[in-house]
Structure formats: structure tokens, C-alpha cells
Amino acid sequence: AHFTLLGNGWGVTGTFANWGAWLLNLVGVDISHWAYFATESAQKTLQGGFLNDGGSIRNIGIIMGALLAALFASQFKIKKIKSKRQIIAAVLGGLLMGYGARLSLGCNIGALFTSIIVMSLSGWVFALFMFVGAYLGSKLLVKYLM
Numbered sequence: 009a010h011f012t013l014l015g016n017g018w019g020v021t022g023t024f025a026n027w028g029a030w031l032l033n034l035v036g037v038d039i040s041h042w043a044y045f046a047t048e049s050a051q052k053t054l055q056g057g058f059l060n061d062g063g064s065i066r067n068i069g070i071i072m073g074a075l076l077a078a079l080f081a082s083q084f085k086i087k088k089i090k091s092k093r094q095i096i097a098a099v100l101g102g103l104l105m106g107y108g109a110r111l112s113l114g115c116n117i118g119a120l121f122t123s124i125i126v127m128s129l130s131g132w133v134f135a136l137f138m139f140v141g142a143y144l145g146s147k148l149l150v151k152y153l154m
Contacts, residue, residue, distance in 0.1 A: 014062040017122030020070070021106070021115040023063030029054055097153050 010018045029039050033054070039045050045054060058064050078084040089095060109115040116138060123131025 010066075014066075017118055017126075018066075019063070019114060019118035019122065020067060021109040021118075023061065023067050024106070025110060026050075026053060026061060026063065027058075030058060093153055097149075 025044065029045055032039050039054075040051065044050065053061055075084070112119075116134070119134045120131055120138065123134065125131075
């Protein structure tokens, strides 16, 4: 359904790159000559605007859906930050994930769900290593940051 309606696979980080481009345009930075945004499709997306971008609407829906799910489950709470190490780990982890997703031109959503749906072996290999990475990452997190 996603591919039929939007003409592309399900992904998240490409839309975040567009959000950054729209914000940069708002403050007067010309990004039209940047390689990522120089393609015809990227230019069309950026000229169409935020509300005409299916990826933006989908990402807002994901964010709002997660917020509503937490609220309805009475699980939403603002927690006190335990230490500076926790802040550094969260910021560093987020930056590394975002940077890696942009370098690879995709994220775990596109690499996993879109690949598996089109019956690509790469999706299943990605799933296996994603679970291994999540397991090892959680062990490191507990050992060094909790």
C-alpha cells in the first residue's frame, strides 16, 4: 500500500534530510547545488513543501502515534536525567545513528521492511544482524551506562 500510494519504499531518514533542507531554506541557505538535493525528484519534493510530502505526513504520524500510545498506556513521563554520561551517550548514539543512516542512504526501516517485502535476501540478513547488534548494544549499555 505504501509503495502504491507514494511510489517508493517505506523509509524515514530521507524525509528527515528533507526537513533539514526545508529548515536551511527558511534561514536562507541554498542547498539546491548539494549532490543529494540536486536530483530532479529531490527538487520536486522540496518545491512541493512539507504538507505535500507523503514521507513528512507519515513521519509526523509515527511520532504522534508513539506519543498517543504512551499516553493511552499511562507510560508517558518526563524523567530526571541520571548523569552527564547518560546525556552524552544519548546524543552520541543519536548522532551516530543519523549519520550512518544518511551515509548508507537509508535506515533500518527501509533496509528491513522494504527489502523483506520485495523478497530480497538483504532484508533477512539485515534483520539477523540488527538483532545481534541490538543484543550486544543493550549489553554494553547496561555494563557501561546504567
